[in-house]
Amino acid sequence: MKNVAKHIAIIMxxxxxxxxxxxxxxxxxxxxxxxxxxxxxxxCSQQPQIERLTLYAFSTENWKRPKMEVEFLMKLLDHYLKxxxxxxxxxxxxxxxxxxxxxxxxxxxxxxxxxxTQTAHCDGLIQSLALNYGSRDELVRxxxxxxxxxxxxxxxxxxxxxxxxxxxxxxxxxxxxxxxxNFLLWQAAYAELFFSDTLWPEFTTAExxxxxxxxxxxxxxxxxxx
Numbered sequence: 001m002k003n004v005a006k007h008i009a010i011i012m013x014x015x016x017x018x019x020x021x022x023x024x025x026x027x028x029x030x031x032x033x034x035x036x037x038x039x040x041x042x043x044c045s046q047q048p049q050i051e052r053l054t055l056y057a058f059s060t061e062n063w064k065r066p067k068m069e070v071e072f073l074m075k076l077l078d079h080y081l082k083x084x085x086x087x088x089x090x091x092x093x094x095x096x097x098x099x100x101x102x103x104x105x106x107x108x109x110x111x112x113x114x115x116x117t118q119t120a121h122c123d124g125l126i127q128s129l130a131l132n133y134g135s136r137d138e139l140v141r142x143x144x145x146x147x148x149x150x151x152x153x154x155x156x157x158x159x160x161x162x163x164x165x166x167x168x169x170x171x172x173x174x175x176x177x178x179x180x181x182n183f184l185l186w187q188a189a190y191a192e193l194f195f196s197d198t199l200w201p202e203f204t205t206a207e208x209x210x211x212x213x214x215x216x217x218x219x220x221x222x223x224x225x226x
Contacts, residue, residue, distance in 0.1 A: 002216040005170040008044065009054040009184055009191070012037070013175030014199030021199075027072045032201035034080050038087060043205040045091040045125040047212075052126040052166050054098070056183050060134035063103075077131070078108050081115045088115070092124030098163035099133030100141065128164060135185035138163050162186060170215050172208070174200045192218055 012033060019029030037055060044053045058073060065073075081095075088095055095115050104112070112131070142161045146153060159165055168184055168191040176197045180188065194211050196203070 003169070003192075003218060003220055004049045005212055005215050006049065007052040007054070007166045007168050007170075007187075008050060008212075009056075009168045009171045009188065010040070011056045011171075011173040011175075011181060011183055012200040012203075013173060013177060015201060017175065018199040018201040026069060027076075029201055030073060030076055034076060036200055036203055037080070038084065039205055040203070040208060041093065041125070041127050042087065042091060043208065044127075045093050050125060052128060054128040054130060054164060054168070054184065056133070056181070057129045058099075058131050058133070059182065060100070060132055060137050061182070063132075074105065074108055078111050081111050085115055085118060088119045088122065088127070092122045093119065094122040094124070094126045095119045096126050096128045097131050098128050098138075099131040100137060101131060103132050130164075130183065133163070134182045135180075136182055139186065159186070167191075170194065170212065172196065172211060174198050174203050190220070192220070 015029035015033040016026040017029070018032065019026050022028070037057075041053060041055075044050045057077070062073070063070060087093070097112050097116060101109055101112060139158075139162075141163075142158055146157060146161060151157065159167075164184065164187055166187065168188040171180075171184070171188050171191040172194045173179075173181075174196045176195070176199075178195045184191075192215055194214070196207065196211070198204075198207060
C-alpha cells in the first residue's frame with residue numbers, strides 16, 4: 001500500500017536569497033513568498049488525502065533580524081491574512097495558528113484570532129501557520145502547563161498538549177539547507193524528510209506533487225521490521 005501524507009510541514013526558506021539574486025530588497029522576497037504560500041495551500045486543499053499543512057512562517061529566533069525587516073513581516077502577515085480570508089472560505093480551509101502569539105501587537109493578535117474564528121467551521125484542509133514558533137519553546141510551555149498535575153507524564157499527554165497535536169508525515173525544507181531549525185521536533189519524530197535546493201519563491205506545486213509521489217513509495221518502518 002502507498003503511504004499517505006496526511007500532514008505535510010514545510011520550512012519555507014530562501015526568500016531573502018531569492019530577492020538578492022533578483023537585485024531586489026529582501027522584503028520583495030517575502031512578498032513573493034506569500035504568493036507561493038497561497039499556491040501551495042490551495043493545491044493541498046484540493047488533495048483529499050492531505051488533512052493538514054503546517055508552514056514555518058515566523059520563528060522565535062526571527063526576532064533577531066533587523067527591526068525594519070521584522071516590522072515589514074508583521075505588516076505582511078496582517079495583510080496576508082486579511083486578503084486570504086476569501087480563499088480560505090472558498091476552498092473550505094481552516095486556519096489554525098501555532099506558537100506563542102502573545103508577543104505580537106494587539107492589532108495583529110486580533111487579526112489572527114478573527115481569521116481563526118471566521119474559518120473555524122471549515123472542515124477541509126487545516127492550514128497551520130507557525131507564528132513566533134519554536135519547538136523547544138512549545139515543549140517548555142507544555143511542561144509548564146502539565147507539571148502541576150498529579151497524572152503521570154506520558155507521551156500521549158505531552159502530544160495532546162502541544163500547539164500542534166498532529167504527527168508530521170512529510171517534512172520539506174526549501175532553500176538548500178539540511179536542518180530542522182527548531183521546527184516541530186516532537187511531531188516530526190518519524191517524518192520523512194525532503195530537502196530541496198529550490199528557493200521558496202520559486203517552489204512550485206509541480207515540485208511539491210513530485211515530492212509527495214516519492215513519499216508514497218518509501219518504506220516506513222517506524223523502528224520495526226516489515
